[in-house]
Amino acid sequence: MSxxxxxxxxxxxxxxxxxxxDYLTCDKGWKSWAFTLDHKRIGVMYMLGVVFxxxxxxxxxxxxxxxxxxxxxxxxxxxxxxxxxxxxxGAIMIFLVIIPSIPAVLGNFVLPIMxxxxxxxxxxxxxxxxxxxxxxxxxxxxxxxxxxxxTGWTFYTPYSTVVSQTSVVMAVMGxxxxxxxxxxxxxNFVVTIHKxxxxxxxxxxxxxxxxxxxxxxxxxxxxxxxxxxxxLLIVVERTLGFGIFDPKMGGDPVLFQHFFWFYSHxxxxxxxxxxxxxxxxxxxxxxxxxxxxxxxxAYSSVLIAIFGFLVWGHHLFTSGQSPVATAIFSIxxxxxxxxxxxKVFNWMATMYKGSISLQTPMLYAMSFLFLFGIGGLTGLxxxxxxxxxxxxxxxxxxxHFHYVMMGSALVGFFGGLHFWWPKIFGxxxxxxxxxxxxxxxxxxxxxxxxxxxxxxxxxxPRRYHQYEEIFRPYMVISTIGAFILGIASLIVFVNxxxxxxxxxxxxxxxxxxxxxxxxxxxxxxxHNFDEEPKIYDPYNLEAVVWDPETRSYKHLEGQGLLGDGExxx
Amino acid sequence: xxAMSDASHGAPEHPEHDPHxxxxxxxxxxxxxxxxxxxxxxxxTEILFFSGLFCAYAVYRSLYPDLxxxxxxxxNTTLGAINTLVLLFSSLTMAWAVRCAQLEQKxxxxxxxxxxxxxxxxxxxIKYAEYSHKFHEGLLPGANYSAALxxxxxxxxxxxxxxxxxxxxxxxxEQAALAKDGRSYGLFFGIYFAMTGLxxxxxxxxxxxxxxxxxxxxxxxxxxxxxxxxxxxxxxxxLVDLIWIFLFPLLYLIN
Numbered sequence: 176m177s178x179x180x181x182x183x184x185x186x187x188x189x190x191x192x193x194x195x196x197d198y199l200t201c202d203k204g205w206k207s208w209a210f211t212l213d214h215k216r217i218g219v220m221y222m223l224g225v226v227f228x229x230x231x232x233x234x235x236x237x238x239x240x241x242x243x244x245x246x247x248x249x250x251x252x253x254x255x256x257x258x259x260x261x262x263x264x265g266a267i268m269i270f271l272v273i274i275p276s277i278p279a280v281l282g283n284f285v286l287p288i289m290x291x292x293x294x295x296x297x298x299x300x301x302x303x304x305x306x307x308x309x310x311x312x313x314x315x316x317x318x319x320x321x322x323x324x325x326t327g328w329t330f331y332t333p334y335s336t337v338v339s340q341t342s343v344v345m346a347v348m349g350x351x352x353x354x355x356x357x358x359x360x361x362x363n364f365v366v367t368i369h370k371x372x373x374x375x376x377x378x379x380x381x382x383x384x385x386x387x388x389x390x391x392x393x394x395x396x397x398x399x400x401x402x403x404x405x406x407l408l409i410v411v412e413r414t415l416g417f418g419i420f421d422p423k424m425g426g427d428p429v430l431f432q433h434f435f436w437f438y439s440h441x442x443x444x445x446x447x448x449x450x451x452x453x454x455x456x457x458x459x460x461x462x463x464x465x466x467x468x469x470x471x472x473a474y475s476s477v478l479i480a481i482f483g484f485l486v487w488g489h490h491l492f493t494s495g496q497s498p499v500a501t502a503i504f505s506i507x508x509x510x511x512x513x514x515x516x517x518k519v520f521n522w523m524a525t526m527y528k529g530s531i532s533l534q535t536p537m538l539y540a541m542s543f544l545f546l547f548g549i550g551g552l553t554g555l556x557x558x559x560x561x562x563x564x565x566x567x568x569x570x571x572x573x574x575h576f577h578y579v580m581m582g583s584a585l586v587g588f589f590g591g592l593h594f595w596w597p598k599i600f601g602x603x604x605x606x607x608x609x610x611x612x613x614x615x616x617x618x619x620x621x622x623x624x625x626x627x628x629x630x631x632x633x634x635x636p637r638r639y640h641q642y643e644e645i646f647r648p649y650m651v652i653s654t655i656g657a658f659i660l661g662i663a664s665l666i667v668f669v670n671x672x673x674x675x676x677x678x679x680x681x682x683x684x685x686x687x688x689x690x691x692x693x694x695x696x697x698x699x700x701x702h703n704f705d706e707e708p709k710i711y712d713p714y715n716l717e718a719v720v721w722d723p724e725t726r727s728y729k730h731l732e733g734q735g736l737l738g739d740g741e742x743x744x
Numbered sequence: 745x746x747a748m749s750d751a752s753h754g755a756p757e758h759p760e761h762d763p764h765x766x767x768x769x770x771x772x773x774x775x776x777x778x779x780x781x782x783x784x785x786x787x788x789t790e791i792l793f794f795s796g797l798f799c800a801y802a803v804y805r806s807l808y809p810d811l812x813x814x815x816x817x818x819x820n821t822t823l824g825a826i827n828t829l830v831l832l833f834s835s836l837t838m839a840w841a842v843r844c845a846q847l848e849q850k851x852x853x854x855x856x857x858x859x860x861x862x863x864x865x866x867x868x869x870i871k872y873a874e875y876s877h878k879f880h881e882g883l884l885p886g887a888n889y890s891a892a893l894x895x896x897x898x899x900x901x902x903x904x905x906x907x908x909x910x911x912x913x914x915x916x917x918e919q920a921a922l923a924k925d926g927r928s929y930g931l932f933f934g935i936y937f938a939m940t941g942l943x944x945x946x947x948x949x950x951x952x953x954x955x956x957x958x959x960x961x962x963x964x965x966x967x968x969x970x971x972x973x974x975x976x977x978x979x980x981x982x983l984v985d986l987i988w989i990f991l992f993p994l995l996y997l998i999n
Contacts, residue, residue, distance in 0.1 A: 287768075293768035295768075296768075296778040296782060297778075297782055298768065300782075358789055362782060363782075365781075366778050366781045367778075369781060370777050370778040371769075371774070371778070396792075397788070397789075398792075399789070400790070400793035403793055404794070404795075404796035404797060408796070408938065411885075411938065415886075415887075415888065416885065417885040418885060418886025418934050419800055419886075419934050419935065421886065424928070424931055424934075425808065426934075427803070427807075430800065702767075
């Protein structure tokens with residue numbers, strides 16, 4: 176930990192058979208990756224899958240936006256092709272990118288180290304999760320190649336069971352497999368957090384990122400199985416004509432919508448909660464202040480998880496469900512804004528009078544605050560019954576959920592990626608290009624999606640490949656924004672990729688974080704800790720100071736340890 | 745499930761290490777607790793997996809009570825009751841196996857696991873008999889349901905159907921049979937096959953893991969230190985049993 180540059184050390188066999196060296200170089204060959212039980216390597220492999228899928232889904236989005244540059248069909252001639260493209264964009268972005276992004280990539284890498292543990296509780300199940308992810312990805316891509324998919328990512332019946340001519344069964348089974356990948360990740364995290372916390376680290380002394388991963392994992396465990404059975408029912412309906420969702424045989428398609436959203440609304444919180452955890456870590460580290468209202472942020476994660484289960488009916492306001500149910504779901508929907516706002520206010524209070532440094536991860540964190548603010552507040556418009564009747568299935572909805580999923584969840588992922596990148600790969604990326612990428616994403620994103628709010632309020636329906644002339648200005652601006660966003664994403668990943676060409680140059684603690692992963696070398700050793708870890712208070716940032724000698728932050732000798740009697744601010 | 749309590753890890757172990765303790769756990773107690781909690785969490789996901797079907801059952805039964813009562817009379821209550829007893833007995837032998845594993849009684853462990861396995865096969869055998877009877881009688885889900893086939897050979901001959909030929913039943917005869925029954929029971933059999941089918945798949949998975957345990961037991965590789973794996977398989981098996989305890993009255997005993 177004492178030198179800035181850690182050269183690729185020779186592999187030395189120690190007594191007891193432990194190989195020395197960091198986790199990236201301790202073993203070689205593709206098998207040492209594909210069948211590894213090391214949570215860090217599994218996280219890195221997830222990262223490759225997520226980034227690949229992000230660019231695949233992004234390409235579909237750019238084709239869609241290109242078509243929408245003009246009111247009349249240009250590059251996409253038929254509505255059917257358009258249906259396929261937006262379905263694939265949605266399905267890939269949700270199942271392959273956003274859901275696994277933070278938990279499976281960053282969570283996998285950081286969670287055990289933050290706990291001072293050598294690995295997650297069940298390394299084999301962790302590896303199985305990754306293999307299921309790959310199988311699910313192959314099945315989704317196979318569905319694309321063998322007839323596409325045009326149901327929308329929601330697979331609504333009876334369109335998906337009776338009407339659609341595309342490879343619904345393959346895609347649905349892919350989503351089923353991906354669901355189990357997600358369940359097993361969640362199961363691993365819950366057990367690891369419960370059983371492997373170090374002595375002295377109670378639940379309320381844990382980093383907030385772990386609280387958010389814990390809340391996420393609870394949702395994954397409780398909601399995803401319901402999606403699993405729903406998808407299986409689609410398969411048997413389509414192949415064997417079971418009729419459970421088919422009105423012709425007495426079944427009820429609205430029941431499908433209830434089942435589907437019972438998972439998929441909580442799934443929105445599977446996407447956003449981990450991002451909120453990342454933001455908690457970023458804001459406190461780059462403001463150099465103890466997180467404000469620790470227990471409020473922790474409890475609000477759990478509250479969001481609980482409320483998230485009770486609001487699925489707001490996706491069915493226009494489906495004909497009973498007025499009483501509709502009113503209750505509307506009220507419950509508003510209640511989700513309480514824990515969300517608690518978080519935002521606490522983050523802002525953390526920044527207040529902090530010494531803020533605007534490094535790349537912090538730029539993403541501040542983008543998050545702004546974009547999540549817009550995404551969350553526009554959700555209240557949609558939760559309001561009278562307004563929703565007007566806005567239902569318009570571009571307002573499209574803009575709202577992109578602000579939450581892309582603008583918040585993925586921006587949180589990008590922020591976390593830049594935050595932990597030096598830890599994961601041992602190299603610093605170019606700070607200037609990192610900031611340009613972050614600002615580019617912020618500008619491109621708002622240019623792309625803000626006009627869609629206005630188009631939606633004016634009544635532009637979603638999911639059409641042609642539109643009325645009056646919407647043209649919004650669509651033109653939106654398409655320009657999409658391309659800015661695409662270029663900015665490219666800048667981000669080229670910049671990150673270029674850093675990999677350098678030798679290791681990242682100090683153990685480049686940002687001054689107080690959580691345990693910053694106390695080990697960058698990249699971490701194979702078994703995370705070469706010696707028994709000291710357990711530090713994750714938010715005692717005053718004990719972490721810049722050490723010019725090692726060009727790294729480090730804990731003052733003997734300070735900031737858990738149990739120092741420091742109280743929550 | 746078996747991986748959950750599997751001790752080894754890819755990395756080389758300390759030579760002085762307990763061979764049953766994975767390197768990332770501090771001690772055997774922590775490993776035991778984690779394996780137990782992992783299994784319970786997994787069982788929660790299993791319950792939610794089935795809950796969708798139970799929910800569909802509740803919705804449709806409250807919408808169409810007559811459909812459920814009318815259709816349930818075509819289920820064989822005797823065979824269902826025998827299967828309930830078979831599974832209950834297998835839960836007893838499984839619980840016994842857990843005790844044998846903890847006391848390192850190798851013979852007892854092999855015997856109880858073999859009995860559990862036999863019960864699982866017996867259950868599936870009876871289920872097979874029930875299913876093939878339903879197939880034969882046209883008691884199938886949704887689109888494949890045929891009302892005419894279970895009216896009996898006399899009724900079919902009365903309506904001019906040659907019961908020895910495999911020609912499809914004329915639409916008019918099917919309509920007459922539906923009129924006689926008053927309605928199609930296809931939706932009920934959709935739910936019946938979905939619930940018992942998913943349960944059957946879980947019995948199959950149970951057979952796989954019990955067989956795995958049996959082989960390990962014969963090899964003498966199940967010791968007190970790693971007996972949590974028997975414990976966990978037992979928990980899973982009890983859940984499979986428990987779900988059947990709910991399925992049996994909900995499907996077979998409602999008229």
